[in-house]
Amino acid sequence: MKLIKRFILPFSIAFYIILNLLPAVETASVPCDKTDNDMRVYLTFDDGPIPIITEQILDVLKEYNIKATFFVVGKQIPGRERILKRIYKEGHSIGLHTYSHKYTKQYYSDDALIKEMLKTREQIHGVLGISPSIIRFPGGSMNRLSGDLLAKLHSNNMRVFDWNVDIQDGKNGSTPVNKLVRNAETFKPGYTRNIILAHTNSTNINTVKALPEIIKYYKGLSYEFVPILDNTPEYYFKFKQPVHTNNKPN
Ligand SMILES: [Zn+2]
DSSP states (O other): OHHIIIIIHHHHHHHHHHHHHSOOOOOTTSOOSOOSOSOEEEEEEESOOOTTHHHHHHHHHHHTTOOOEEEEOGGGOTTOHHHHHHHHHTTOEEEEOOSSOOHHHHTSOHHHHHHHHHHHHHHHHHHHSOOOOEEOOTTOSTTTOOHHHHHHHHHTTOEEBOOSEEOOOSSOTTOOHHHHHHHHTOOOTTOSEEEEEEEOSTTTHHHHHHHHHHHHHHHHTTOEEOOOOTTSOOBOOOTTOOTTSSOOOO
């Protein structure tokens, strides 16, 4: 007992004091969705990896030193592992966008959707050794996501990300560049976290061309480009509600 009082106890107290005096250190190696800037923009590209277009998008992002998010389709990966590796190596984040991208197949049931996401996750793991947790529904979660499905997705470590800005390059890849830029600039006043939907299909040549203007526009407004990470707050459309209704990703 004497020994405890004389040596161990004072030593423990001193150790405790020293520990508390040390400044809080953030782990530098863990990417964190936290910046000094409140105005954030998440540039997201669906449907890749695609030769040439995805690579050209990566070139532009590199030129402007921007990190983005790529929601990839499982069936697109075989033979294009090099592009997937490049996305990852250059610091962009990777999310799941189903395996088949076939609406009748993936939306046949909740389980069918989860199965497709898991299959794509496995594929990515096989190439990169990572298991993405961020997902995007092809066509968005609107009228597809229910409380039940959301709970199932969460139990599979999947978090849903829709968007609140659509440049509208999905259905028509040949939409003029200036229209794509204008679409990218359309957001509700007060949005401080804009999630921009863009695509990286083989037809999206104009998306590549519009990208520098979109980047310059948001930079001019002091937005910071950040990728969607594991700690980014989930963002999905309200269940059974149209897009852009009272749905602020803040
Ligand atoms: Zn898609």
